[in-house]
Amino acid sequence: MRWPVPGSLRLRFLLAVSLWVMLGIAAIWFSAVGIFSKHVELSYHEELEVHVRELGGLTEIAADGAIVLTRPLSDPRYAEPLSGFYWQVTADGRAPLRSRSMTRGSLDESIAHSPEILHRLDNGPTGPAITYGYTRKWPAGEDIHFVIATDQSELDRLIGSFTRDLTTWLAALAALLLATGYAIISFGLKPLDRLSQAFARLRHGEAEELEGQYPTEIAPLAADLNAYIHQNEAMLARARVQAGNLAHSLRTPLAIITDEAERLEERGECRQAGAVMLDQARTMEQQIEYQLARARSSAGRKPSGQGVVLPALALPILRAMERLHPGKTFTLQLDTDRDKALPLDPVDYAEVLSILLDNAGKWARRDVVLTVASESDGAVTVTIRDDGPGIPEGLIDRAFEVGARFDPAVTGSGLGLAIARDLCDAMGIELVLENGTSGLVATLFSPAGNFE
Ligand SMILES: Nc1ncnc2c1ncn2[C@@H]1O[C@H](COP(=O)(O)OP(=O)(O)O)[C@@H](O)[C@H]1O
Numbered sequence: 385m386r387w388p389v390p391g392s393l394r395l396r397f398l399l400a401v402s403l404w405v406m407l408g409i410a411a412i413w414f415s416a417v418g419i420f421s422k423h424v425e426l427s428y429h430e431e432l433e434v435h436v437r438e439l440g441g442l443t444e445i446a447a448d449g450a451i452v453l454t455r456p457l458s459d460p461r462y463a464e465p466l467s468g469f470y471w472q473v474t475a476d477g478r479a480p481l482r483s484r485s486m487t488r489g490s491l492d493e494s495i496a497h498s499p500e501i502l503h504r505l506d507n508g509p510t511g512p513a514i515t516y517g518y519t520r521k522w523p524a525g526e527d528i529h530f531v532i533a534t535d536q537s538e539l540d541r542l543i544g545s546f547t548r549d550l551t552t553w554l555a556a557l558a559a560l561l562l563a564t565g566y567a568i569i570s571f572g573l574k575p576l577d578r579l580s581q582a583f584a585r586l587r588h589g590e591a592e593e594l595e596g597q598y599p600t601e602i603a604p605l606a607a608d609l610n611a612y613i614h615q616n617e618a619m620l621a622r623a624r625v626q627a628g629n630l631a632h633s634l635r636t637p638l639a640i641i642t643d644e645a646e647r648l649e650e651r652g653e654c655r656q657a658g659a660v661m662l663d664q665a666r667t668m669e670q671q672i673e674y675q676l677a678r679a680r681s682s683a684g685r686k687p688s689g690q691g692v693v694l695p696a697l698a699l700p701i702l703r704a705m706e707r708l709h710p711g712k713t714f715t716l717q718l719d720t721d722r723d724k725a726l727p728l729d730p731v732d733y734a735e736v737l738s739i740l741l742d743n744a745g746k747w748a749r750r751d752v753v754l755t756v757a758s759e760s761d762g763a764v765t766v767t768i769r770d771d772g773p774g775i776p777e778g779l780i781d782r783a784f785e786v787g788a789r790f791d792p793a794v795t796g797s798g799l800g801l802a803i804a805r806d807l808c809d810a811m812g813i814e815l816v817l818e819n820g821t822s823g824l825v826a827t828l829f830s831p832a833g834n835f836e
């Protein structure tokens with residue numbers, strides 16, 4: 385299960401679905417509570433009206449002049465003390481008759497002042513009560529007042545318990561809808577997830593193109609991207625071959641020119657011109673060597689599946705350097721407890737390490753140390769230190785130029801650092817040279833690798 389991150393489509397959909405569910409549930413809640421309350425109130429009032437009519441029908445005046453009921457009211461709650469259901473019958477000059485539930489207080493008979501049944505909210509024995517009443521004339525001519533009251537809290541309780549049940553049920557429904565909503569979003573976004581995985585495989589060189597089947601909406605995108613990738617690859621390969629061919633084709637003519645220039649230099653009157661030509665020819669030669677090396681290198685190629693695993697990659701290079709520079713020691717120092725895998729091309733990375741270690745080996749007095757350190761965010765820093773003379777301050781930046789060499793006593797082409805910088809740029813690595821306390825320090829900063 386993937387959690388939505390800020391700025392993601394998933395989060396957008398989730399927010400929209402949540403809002404939609406909340407709005408729907410709130411609308412259902414409000415309308416259900418409203419409709420239910422209306423109906424309950426209506427049937428409650430109807431019931432009270434029936435009860436007050438029943439009360440009127442059961443009332444009689446006994447022989448001794450007392451008000452009596454021929455039988456109790458059908459609803460037993462009127463007999464239960466302080467149940468919230470009360471009735472009362474009153475007539476001028478006679479003792480009032482009250483329900484058994486009314487162990488205290490009395491009802492206001494003023495609502496019962498006409499033959500029509502009227503109702504209002506009054507104060508009853510146990511709080512505010514819905515009161516119904518009417519008056520009947522007895523044959524003797526006197527008015528008898530019938531009043532029935534039911535606590536408002538009874539009605540509130542009914543509606544309250546319904547509202548609680550409804551709220552619980554709707555909350556469960558909301559949770560269910562949100563969960564299914566999230567499942568639907570995940571289902572809908574699956575192809576995009578697959579697309580981004582396919583991209584990751586492509587970036588890491590595990591695939592040649594975007595693999596997999598996609599829905600009609602994004603299939604054209606994947607197809608176009610694949611076409612673009614293939615076109616780009618073909619163009620790059622062609623360009624590399626052309627650069628190589630061009631450099632090759634220039635080699636022979638240049639060799640002839642160099643030859644001629646050397647001959648000219650030997651002749652007294654043309655010495656000056658010969659020297660200039662020779663110098664220019666050497667510069668051209670360096671450029672050609674450099675371009676050939678670049679064309680041979682894999683810059684621009686996708687890293688292969690495994691990537692760069694340090695220190696496994698560095699060990700054989702260190703052993704080779706020991707043979708190449710007898711008398712110098714090459715040591716590996718690990719500031720990390722496990723192998724570091726970087727999503728880079730191992731061939732290019734090995735080339736950079738070789739160039740830097742070879743330089744260090746050439747100028748070191750004795751020791752060359754290669755350090756691998758990993759930062760907390762996954763970035764890896766590789767440092768190559770030697771105990772040689774270093775490069776004069778101010779010339780360090782120029783060391784990366786094609787053909788720049790500051791120590792004529794040591795052989796070389798002046799191309800190493802230029803190629804190393806190029807390869808690093810292509811791989812997204814920062815290469816920094818600086819003079820340390822005892823010699824030159826070359827540092828390779830690789831940003832956090834994203835092997836998903
Ligand atoms: N580790 C080092 N210590 C001292 N000088 C160095 C070191 N690495 C490079 N340099 C200087 O930088 C120059 C350029 O290096 P590079 O491009 O590798 O060419 P090359 O090694 O063929 O001379 C070298 O000629 C040298 O003067």
Ligand SMILES: [Mg+2]
Pocket residue numbers: 739742743796798800801
């Ligand atoms: Mg070199």
